[in-house]
Amino acid sequence: MELDKQTLLQMYRNMLRIRYFEERLAEESAQGNIPGLLHLYVGEEAVAVGACTPLRKEDYITSTHRGHGHCIAKGGELRRMMAELFAKETGYCKGRGGSMHIAAPDIGIVGCSAIAGAGIPIAAGVGLSAKMRGTDQVCVSFFGDGASNTGAFHEGMNLAAVWKLPVIYVLENNMYAISVSASKSTKLRNISDRAGAYGMFSAVADGMDVLSVYQAVSEAVARARRGEGPTIVECKTYRFRGHHEGDPKKGETYRTKEEMQEWEKRDAIQKLADKLVKDGQASQAELDKIKQETIKEVADAVTFAKESPSPRPEDVSSYLFMS
């Protein structure tokens, strides 16, 4: 599968946008500028970007408590993302949702849920809606290895399969549900083997390689658009930071330093940069320019967030009901 230079550079840029956005968030959080919890996605950028690149603006995603990367990859503006995290009125959810609850229906982000697995049956409903409305829209539903052991996983997968819904279930297997190793939660080496039990398709991708994820998800998207039903795409990945920013020593209490270092060597952003330069598709200067632009974009988002107004207490009751 040949990708044009523009798409490859956009993937590189989007992975960097996620990385720099989150690294800046960690700094702002350490300085006490972020009022809520942060579950950072650093290390897993290839999954969000590889999975969202095949999507159109009108396609959908559901996301999780670790959702910044998904939202940015689907086209979320850094300013409005950052403002939401700073609990400002200019954020995507006007400061009502925060880090774990971002939605942007105009670009197909039908919402992040902080309940593990909750997005799985919701994504089935999104797919059902697309099918019943007669569009060829698809929904990518992100969730982790932890969520794969919920009842919602079973019910949602089964429904999506039996109704042949246009859903791509992107299972981000980062090997840990907070601190518990996936090996202690499931007998399966590949959780996506469960797809067979539901009569659906599955694929395993290298979650540290954006092109591997892109390829697997592209095939699943094409199948879904043809009306051939859902796929589980399991992406083997790793979070470089702790479960959340309060996790001591980035999670060294339950995983070894050696393991963490091994995975960090497989950094997907560096991997793509090396490939682009080696294949002659981009010069180092071009990549450096993207880096500088991204750093500026993040800085601009932080300035925007800091200068934005907070929600007013007198508006606290707005938005509960439409009428």
Added chain:
Amino acid sequence: MSENRQLDFAEAIREAIRQEMKRDKTVFVLGEDVGKFGGIFGCTKGLQEEFGEERIRDTPISETAIIGAAVGAAVTGMHPIAELEFMDFIGCGMDQVFNQMAKIRYMFGGSMNVPVVLRTPCGSRYPVACGAAHHSQSLEAWFIHVPGLKVAVPSTPYDAKGLLISAIRGQDPVLFVEHKLLYYAKRMPKLREPYPTLISQVPEEPYTIPFGKADIKRPGEDITLIATMMMVHKALRVAEDLAKTGVSVEVVDPRTLVPFDKETITNSVKKTGRVVVASEDAKTGGVAAEIATTIMEEAFDYLDAPVRRVSAMDLPIPYAPALESTVVPQEHHIKDAILQLIDQK
């Protein structure tokens, strides 16, 4: 409109669904046994033949997936009506109700609506059938406790049709609770004879009844009797009976618990000074507790006696008829409560 069109509750529900499905292609039904079987209480009977399997969708036994799929469809332009066979099963899909359906609009800053109508039958079927612990509960109090859900508790076929059409046309998530004894009237003389109000005149044309508007089912002067769903019909019998002894009972039906019509209820209390709240859910932390507290806050100075609750005992619903009718409030419980209050001068 035909002059004397008498429908029972299940017929009214079915008519509302059918008319709204004809009006709006985005309205569809999903749930267990809603297709050929016509729903466990017959509310979707014949609709699959008329609208097809796409729009009257039988589902697996998967409450989480039924409600979750309804939520996902609702936030992307559809208007699903999800049916849960018994309210007792709602726990199986609870996360989708209280964390997703209820919270999406607010936590996403009003950026999307969740127009799901979640219909579910509640309540004891004594004396028709003994459902015991897992087929008899009234759990509506759980849901008034969760901000973000509207909760309808209709009592008559007329109200059911108008409220259901309002729910379907609205953009907010609605838990639509239907007491099982209400369904049976035409099929069961044993219910129809003591409770003629179970059947009502229902216009054929679609109409709406606004949420948050209580209905005075019987005007009276001496005491306010607030009741929901099946308790309304029991209350009307008691009121009829007490009228013969010179006690004038005003029966007020809130019709929706969220939003709640404080004004109509407060006005009634100001007039009578005495209140009984009759609700079939368990007493502790129940609907009657909430209504009683609201009256205390809004109209304390007008009360001549403490508010009395008539609710189920704090027990699982037992199987044996003699036990079930002890746990679930019956007419004599309501009557005793009223007489005790009237005696308090």
